[in-house]
Amino acid sequence: xxxxxxxxRESEGAALTxxxxxxxxxxxxxxxxxxxxxxxxxxxxxxxxSIDKVSEVATADVPGTSxxxxxxxxxxxxxxxxxxxxxxALAGAPDHDGSRFRVTAILGEEQ
Amino acid sequence: MAAPTNATGTAGALNTFTAAELAQKLDSGxxxxxxxxxxxxxxxxxxxxxVHAFLHLNDKALETAASVDAKRKAGxxxxxxxxxxxxxxxxxxxxGMPSTxxxxxLEGWVPPYDATVVARLRAANLVLLGKTNMDxxxxxxxxxxxxxxxxxxxxxxxxxxxxxxxxSAAAVAAFEAPIALGSDTGGSIRQPAAVTGSVxxxxxxxGVSRYGAIALxxxxxxxxxxSRTVLDAALVHDIIGGHDPRDSTSLTDTWxxxxxxxxxxxxxxxxxxxxxxxxxxLDAPGFQAGVSQRFHETLAILEGAGAEIVEVSAPNFDYAVxxxxxxxxxxxxxxxxxxxxxxxxxxxxxxxxxxxxxxxxATREAGFGPEVKRRIILGTYALSAGYYDAYYGxxxxxxxxxxxxxxxxxAQADVLVSPAAPTTAFRLGEKVEDPLAMYLNDVTTIPANLxxxxxxxxxxxxxxxxxxxxxxQIMAPARADDRLYKLGATLERLLVDKWGHTLLSQAPALx
Numbered sequence: 001x002x003x004x005x006x007x008x009r010e011s012e013g014a015a016l017t018x019x020x021x022x023x024x025x026x027x028x029x030x031x032x033x034x035x036x037x038x039x040x041x042x043x044x045x046x047x048x049x050s051i052d053k054v055s056e057v058a059t060a061d062v063p064g065t066s067x068x069x070x071x072x073x074x075x076x077x078x079x080x081x082x083x084x085x086x087x088x089a090l091a092g093a094p095d096h097d098g099s100r101f102r103v104t105a106i107l108g109e110e111q
Numbered sequence: 112m113a114a115p116t117n118a119t120g121t122a123g124a125l126n127t128f129t130a131a132e133l134a135q136k137l138d139s140g141x142x143x144x145x146x147x148x149x150x151x152x153x154x155x156x157x158x159x160x161x162v163h164a165f166l167h168l169n170d171k172a173l174e175t176a177a178s179v180d181a182k183r184k185a186g187x188x189x190x191x192x193x194x195x196x197x198x199x200x201x202x203x204x205x206x207g208m209p210s211t212x213x214x215x216x217l218e219g220w221v222p223p224y225d226a227t228v229v230a231r232l233r234a235a236n237l238v239l240l241g242k243t244n245m246d247x248x249x250x251x252x253x254x255x256x257x258x259x260x261x262x263x264x265x266x267x268x269x270x271x272x273x274x275x276x277x278x279s280a281a282a283v284a285a286f287e288a289p290i291a292l293g294s295d296t297g298g299s300i301r302q303p304a305a306v307t308g309s310v311x312x313x314x315x316x317x318g319v320s321r322y323g324a325i326a327l328x329x330x331x332x333x334x335x336x337x338s339r340t341v342l343d344a345a346l347v348h349d350i351i352g353g354h355d356p357r358d359s360t361s362l363t364d365t366w367x368x369x370x371x372x373x374x375x376x377x378x379x380x381x382x383x384x385x386x387x388x389x390x391x392x393l394d395a396p397g398f399q400a401g402v403s404q405r406f407h408e409t410l411a412i413l414e415g416a417g418a419e420i421v422e423v424s425a426p427n428f429d430y431a432v433x434x435x436x437x438x439x440x441x442x443x444x445x446x447x448x449x450x451x452x453x454x455x456x457x458x459x460x461x462x463x464x465x466x467x468x469x470x471x472x473a474t475r476e477a478g479f480g481p482e483v484k485r486r487i488i489l490g491t492y493a494l495s496a497g498y499y500d501a502y503y504g505x506x507x508x509x510x511x512x513x514x515x516x517x518x519x520x521x522a523q524a525d526v527l528v529s530p531a532a533p534t535t536a537f538r539l540g541e542k543v544e545d546p547l548a549m550y551l552n553d554v555t556t557i558p559a560n561l562x563x564x565x566x567x568x569x570x571x572x573x574x575x576x577x578x579x580x581x582x583x584q585i586m587a588p589a590r591a592d593d594r595l596y597k598l599g600a601t602l603e604r605l606l607v608d609k610w611g612h613t614l615l616s617q618a619p620a621l622x
Contacts, residue, residue: 094456
């Protein structure tokens, strides 16, 4: 929610453009080829046109439901319990140094 | 119920019995768990090359079976299903076995803990046979979106077994496992059950722990049983259900025995006093003719048994699929952000290196299949500023309207029924390039997920035009899962009496 899509339009649910799909893929950290972007633009446009109709009945007087059976304030006692060992936590990692996950450089060279 | 005597399995072969029957044979000492487990492993070896229900077999299965036999011999008090084999959908975390959720991004990943439902099965001394195939991250209605190849429907290997839990349903329908676990976000237990002639139950949301279930859409996901009989589903539900402090959406209710409900249902003489609501919007003219025909025949049977059939209307169900395909991608895009190439799974380093963001993009490009990419991008769009209110916000309002429709319907009826799927199994490849057509196949099952209520799919006969299984869906108010088992067992008995055999005894032999 913190990052917005480019050029929001006045009418909702109109066809997507390849530029919007490219930007969304960047936000979602998914590399896509140009062919995939074109294909997805068409497919998502069709899907959006069909799901756009939710706005027909979603009037201002209807509250939203985020959760089918809401539970409030689910707490537990703050007592120590079993946790994963470091070795267990690291066992499935693509790369680690024995005690920590090893991650690719977070900052680019220019930074 | 007698074991099938046709070609489906050798008459009396141990893989042809229900879990309840096997439990009785194990308890009496007539057979050992090693023998029962071996019979299922043999069946898997014989037919899974064609069905492809399993992604991974548990190499410790016979060892576990032997230890259960030893405990029984030593006089230890064991659970009802101790020694009975069960298959596990690959969306559930299992210690010692890979858990991939059908995705390349988790290929070979072995979780450091068991899902609560898996831990409960182990504690009850069931034997885990292996992990079953599914659409990648449970996104799909056919298993064709599994990164490891599709599962084939045991009734016709050229057709889909449903999805996303097609592996679990096919394993049970092909007599490779008597029972299995599935997960149901928009119908992933019930639609595969319908198209394979098996039984599948989506419990009340919060009735079964989601801890250790790789999340698709957290406000919709629910783990449940897959089986060949209503009683078997109930027996599994009794083991896996109940409060789990590790899942903050888990209900603290005390649940009745669902197996008792199923047994009572199988014995009840008639359905006098029961009001069964037929949801007008889910009995649509666009459904396959043979599905509608069997559904109306089944309604006549229920009415003949004394039930009162009432028509109910749920007008907002017409918006359910649209709301679902906004809420699900939104939640999925958030849940799948954890696959970032840091803590588990695949890491792809782009040629020439790059920042961590480049690595994430390359990893997710290589690790996710087309449907997952489609839904993550759709969800990212639905949640983005400028569109949030119109899409995600509106979908949440539709969810309220659907809950209200259910509340009004349940004021008129004790349970609701509909076809569990609008068609029989379609052909592999038929809808894989048409996402919208695939989505519409979930029209009958999605409303229950949006409202959090329980639903069951039960076989209601073969469609005349193609000879493939059809399923009836029974829905009950939240927390009234016992009604599904009671009515389901009664209807199952009425149908088997009418047919003179179980539906699955008519399935092809496969060998």
